[in-house]
Amino acid sequence: MSDWHEAYRRRYKEAKERGVSFFPYAVVKDVFMALLVLCALSYLAIHFGAGLEDVADPTDTTYNPRPEWYFLFMFQALKAFPGNLEPLAAVILPGVVVTLLFFLPFLDRGPKRHPFDRPLITGLGVLGLLMVSYLTYAGAKAPLLNPVVERDPVVESGARLYRDLNCAYCHRIGRKGGGVGPELDRVAPQETEEWLIKHFRDPRSVTPGSTMPQLHLLDDEVKALAAYMKSLGGGEPYSPEAPKLFAANCAVCHKIGKEGGEVGPDLSLIGSARDKAYIRRYVTDPALVNPSSAMPNFKDQLTGTQIEDIARYLSSLGR
Numbered sequence: 001m002s003d004w005h006e007a008y009r010r011r012y013k014e015a016k017e018r019g020v021s022f023f024p025y026a027v028v029k030d031v032f033m034a035l036l037v038l039c040a041l042s043y044l045a046i047h048f049g050a051g052l053e054d055v056a057d058p059t060d061t062t063y064n065p066r067p068e069w070y071f072l073f074m075f076q077a078l079k080a081f082p083g084n085l086e087p088l089a090a091v092i093l094p095g096v097v098v099t100l101l102f103f104l105p106f107l108d109r110g111p112k113r114h115p116f117d118r119p120l121i122t123g124l125g126v127l128g129l130l131m132v133s134y135l136t137y138a139g140a141k142a143p144l145l146n147p148v149v150e151r152d153p154v155v156e157s158g159a160r161l162y163r164d165l166n167c168a169y170c171h172r173i174g175r176k177g178g179g180v181g182p183e184l185d186r187v188a189p190q191e192t193e194e195w196l197i198k199h200f201r202d203p204r205s206v207t208p209g210s211t212m213p214q215l216h217l218l219d220d221e222v223k224a225l226a227a228y229m230k231s232l233g234g235g236e237p238y239s240p241e242a243p244k245l246f247a248a249n250c251a252v253c254h255k256i257g258k259e260g261g262e263v264g265p266d267l268s269l270i271g272s273a274r275d276k277a278y279i280r281r282y283v284t285d286p287a288l289v290n291p292s293s294a295m296p297n298f299k300d301q302l303t304g305t306q307i308e309d310i311a312r313y314l315s316s317l318g319r
């Protein structure tokens with residue numbers, strides 16, 4: 001270590017004696033480094049880009065909120081501070097850390113520069129880095145809140161058109177929007193695709209006297225809108241895992257279609273009688289809904305996300 005010091009001091013002294021000037025010598029180093037960083041950034045921007053997500057949609061119940069990786073540690077740290085302690089983790093602690101960093105030059109006045117000569121500050125720094133790394137890792141590993149659902153790209157582009165063309169000025173979906181036209185999630189899924197397509201090409205061709213404007217859309221756009229309309233009736237989408245989870249956990253006692261046991265009721269048409277919230281509660285803990293229930297509870301066997309997934313699957317049956 002002292003060797004390193006010696007060598008450094010010697011180089012420093014020599015450089016000082018030689019009298020290297022800031023311009024151009026130090027400036028060249030700076031410019032070179034800046035250029036290198038710029039090249040790396042340009043390369044990343046051209047070849048990878050920064051993916052944008054869709055516009056926020058309050059009616060979407062399948063969204064899994066996740067920050068970018070460099071904020072995952074805060075996302076994870078917030079979980080340790082429930083409820084009204086949240087401001088402590090979100091504002092006060094980061095504020096204290098940044099303030100300390102700001103005052104660091106005044107707090108750490110030692111003349112020595114080598115990290116090993118400043119064990120307290122170096123130790124704290126390394127500890128901080130380790131903590132951030134661990135929290136980032138834990139955040140990346142944390143289970144998603146919603147089942148991961150494959151999205152149909154045609155339906156997605158229909159949803160985007162719905163926003164871009166401001167259909168919500170006249171229509172409501174999920175109770176949001178204007179009241180000039182009908183509430184689309186109630187009526188539109190019942191129409192056939194052909195009817196919807198004709199209606200989008202020219203509303204008056206199928207609804208004489210309609211006040212809905214003719215939109216002059218491309219064929220693909222009309223189809224996408226129709227697909228989006230049809231998707232509104234399907235309840236909340238479930239992942240391909242849901243039927244598998246049912247087969248593994250529930251089919252010993254319950255039938256869907258021809259497959260399954262007879263201990264519990266046949267669930268083939270459960271969606272026509274029970275809604276998602278009911279099924280979710282029932283599967284989480286049957287005793288809460290039905291004190292004399294003979295069904296085991298699943299709150300320890302399945303995660304909340306899995307129960308949500310199954311509940312979406314079952315509530316779609318028989319609708």
Ligand code: HEC
Nearest residue numbers: 165167170180181182187188191203207210211212213225
């Ligand atoms: C200026 C108001 C207005 C705008 C903008 C508008 N609509 Fe309409 N829409 C109506 C009215 C009024 C009706 C009822 C008469 C009819 O069926 O044509 C209607 C009917 C519909 C229907 C048929 C519902 C049914 O099953 O009976 C669908 C589907 C529909 N609109 C979708 C859309 C979409 C998608 C957009 C955006 C591209 C849109 N509308 C824009 C006023 C509007």
Ligand code: HEC
Nearest residue numbers: 249250253263264265279282283286290293294295298310
């Ligand atoms: C050990 C047998 C058994 C297993 C395993 C089981 N159930 Fe049940 N389930 C029952 C019985 C029996 C009932 C009838 C009411 C009661 O006793 O709770 C029932 C009732 C239900 C109901 C209520 C139906 C209604 O109309 O109120 C739902 C929903 C349900 N089960 C879903 C599930 C799901 C989902 C799973 C798997 C995660 C599952 N069950 C696993 C035995 C079982």
